[in-house]
Amino acid sequence: MRIIICGFGVVGQSLVKLFESRSDELYTKYGFKPRVVAVFDSKGSAVEDAGLNLKKLNDIKKQFGTVKNYSKSKNTMNGIDILKNVDADVLIETTASNYKDAEPGMSHITMAMKKGMHVVSVNKGPLALAFPSLMELAIYNQVMFKFSGTVGGGTPILDYAKNSLKGERITSFSGILNGTTNYILTNMGTGVSYKDALKDAQTKGYVEADESLDLDGLDAAAKLVILANWIMGMKVTMPDIDCTGIRKVTSEDIKKASKKNCAIKLIASCDEKLTVSPKEISKDDPLCVNGTLNAIAFTSEHSGTQTIIGKGAGGIETASSILRDLLDIRQEIGKN
Amino acid sequence: MRIIICGFGVVGQSLVKLFESRSDELYTKYGFKPRVVAVFDSKGSAVEDAGLNLKKLNDIKKQFGTVKNYSKSKNTMNGIDILKNVDADVLIETTASNYKDAEPGMSHITMAMKKGMHVVSVNKGPLALAFPSLMELAIYNQVMFKFSGTVGGGTPILDYAKNSLKGERITSFSGILNGTTNYILTNMGTGVSYKDALKDAQTKGYVEADESLDLDGLDAAAKLVILANWIMGMKVTMPDIDCTGIRKVTSEDIKKASKKNCAIKLIASCDEKLTVSPKEISKDDPLCVNGTLNAIAFTSEHSGTQTIIGKGAGGIETASSILRDLLDIRQEIGKN
Numbered sequence: 001m002r003i004i005i006c007g008f009g010v011v012g013q014s015l016v017k018l019f020e021s022r023s024d025e026l027y028t029k030y031g032f033k034p035r036v037v038a039v040f041d042s043k044g045s046a047v048e049d050a051g052l053n054l055k056k057l058n059d060i061k062k063q064f065g066t067v068k069n070y071s072k073s074k075n076t077m078n079g080i081d082i083l084k085n086v087d088a089d090v091l092i093e094t095t096a097s098n099y100k101d102a103e104p105g106m107s108h109i110t111m112a113m114k115k116g117m118h119v120v121s122v123n124k125g126p127l128a129l130a131f132p133s134l135m136e137l138a139i140y141n142q143v144m145f146k147f148s149g150t151v152g153g154g155t156p157i158l159d160y161a162k163n164s165l166k167g168e169r170i171t172s173f174s175g176i177l178n179g180t181t182n183y184i185l186t187n188m189g190t191g192v193s194y195k196d197a198l199k200d201a202q203t204k205g206y207v208e209a210d211e212s213l214d215l216d217g218l219d220a221a222a223k224l225v226i227l228a229n230w231i232m233g234m235k236v237t238m239p240d241i242d243c244t245g246i247r248k249v250t251s252e253d254i255k256k257a258s259k260k261n262c263a264i265k266l267i268a269s270c271d272e273k274l275t276v277s278p279k280e281i282s283k284d285d286p287l288c289v290n291g292t293l294n295a296i297a298f299t300s301e302h303s304g305t306q307t308i309i310g311k312g313a314g315g316i317e318t319a320s321s322i323l324r325d326l327l328d329i330r331q332e333i334g335k336n
Numbered sequence: 337m338r339i340i341i342c343g344f345g346v347v348g349q350s351l352v353k354l355f356e357s358r359s360d361e362l363y364t365k366y367g368f369k370p371r372v373v374a375v376f377d378s379k380g381s382a383v384e385d386a387g388l389n390l391k392k393l394n395d396i397k398k399q400f401g402t403v404k405n406y407s408k409s410k411n412t413m414n415g416i417d418i419l420k421n422v423d424a425d426v427l428i429e430t431t432a433s434n435y436k437d438a439e440p441g442m443s444h445i446t447m448a449m450k451k452g453m454h455v456v457s458v459n460k461g462p463l464a465l466a467f468p469s470l471m472e473l474a475i476y477n478q479v480m481f482k483f484s485g486t487v488g489g490g491t492p493i494l495d496y497a498k499n500s501l502k503g504e505r506i507t508s509f510s511g512i513l514n515g516t517t518n519y520i521l522t523n524m525g526t527g528v529s530y531k532d533a534l535k536d537a538q539t540k541g542y543v544e545a546d547e548s549l550d551l552d553g554l555d556a557a558a559k560l561v562i563l564a565n566w567i568m569g570m571k572v573t574m575p576d577i578d579c580t581g582i583r584k585v586t587s588e589d590i591k592k593a594s595k596k597n598c599a600i601k602l603i604a605s606c607d608e609k610l611t612v613s614p615k616e617i618s619k620d621d622p623l624c625v626n627g628t629l630n631a632i633a634f635t636s637e638h639s640g641t642q643t644i645i646g647k648g649a650g651g652i653e654t655a656s657s658i659l660r661d662l663l664d665i666r667q668e669i670g671k672n
Binding site: 018155159163166300304308311317321324 | 622
């Protein structure tokens, strides 16, 4: 399988490591042989039609902070150039999520689809702003579009709801979809002020460069858009979400909740309305998880409420989601 | 799809209700049209080659306590007679689990497989005592063997671990797999004595007729056998489980645990060893759920630990698991 990776941060590098360390097993068990033919990061590219040397690729990235130095010629092609000129089966889109215009991810994905490439995205921006139309574009071009890593990191929340609950009607769901705000609120629950809890989360590297994505609930809202489209068949985008972040949650609010055996969590929910906002939930509710954990509770018509809890982020975890998507694509291609 | 149902308790009746209430949707969405050609309960049978009238079937069962009265002739064929004489595609085995010889379920399942029928079992007995050989028999006879409802009731735990975590290596797991003992231990945590907690659970109908199945951990051990075989590829049966029930847990133990912010739960775990026994776990652990809830935490190589929580039993919930298995079979058959 010929693969182009756009964006080469922690997730991309973890994926390449997975390809390397598990290559024998992936081939014997799944008939899957990834050949990474091009990688693009913000400073340049590495391209090799016969497949890049994965160990060298990660070494170069670590040494120079960019894959540009992979070849002596210091390739400066950007993502679009690569997608135009390099032949591949799958685009893996891992550039940073942005909820203004979703670029450059949006252009990468649409260009790849138009060229007949399957797409795996862990970039939430394009999905949050244009899920319904991207889905149509994929269908029109008869390509597969996968995005397991966008919600729950390595925890296969989307697949669970779509496949494991097949034959069942999910009537509503709600969840803690952003680990950073959960970490801050959990710490506030132990008496730490909002300011100090935020600073602590920043020190630990949990907060996005644009802190608004976490604190104003945009990351949770983007995930809610993806869940609502994929699982509930809604056709919605970011503006459809009623979104409030955690900036106004006070220690006082949390103390008050605690007296009722409740905690305040940033809850994304889908019932009659789509909302993201801080809510009191019982500490006995399985949904009430602490630290950076994510959790989501699906309520279905016949099987009751089911809660899934896991780490919602992390390079290697998200890379394992991408790998699952690639194996799905491999399997589908194999059928033809 | 021609179906024989062996055993017709709450689960069987719930399934028939599901078939009835969702028949249009099941046909249009999945091309699935169940035709129940024979049903057997402990007192007799109902057989109709063109398919039984499902409403009448449930009405008769409710009125007479047996399906024998479905036809005037009062059919007294037992499960084996039916399997010998009635032609069908799938056996749904729902007779009571028994861990001594697994009968009559074991004979039903082996007979059906030898006749080339696919099998869906929610009866744990045959799987607990002979999982490896039943799997071989299914493969030898080229039939599908499904048992989603045996673990987690309506919560698709087996499917999650097998399919949603595809491409991932599960290294260990542990869980609360029996709702009855969880209910008793939870109540003991509020100061109720073992004796009173047990009585309360019995009054609510949570305890099996043979209380040993719950209290001595046999039910949890049977589920552990199924998980270990299916998910970890082990070839084990009941005698391989080191099993201790909850009879010796005292209020004193629970108080002591509580001082360390822990609860005592009956934990089934698979790491180097396969054990079922009461263990202290932190109340902050996502696994620490209360009441009759079940929970299981899978630890995988790359995606960290993921916990699934849901109702572990219930007629309609387990019936919805059977339905998912049938839809899987329908889909597989459709491929040929």
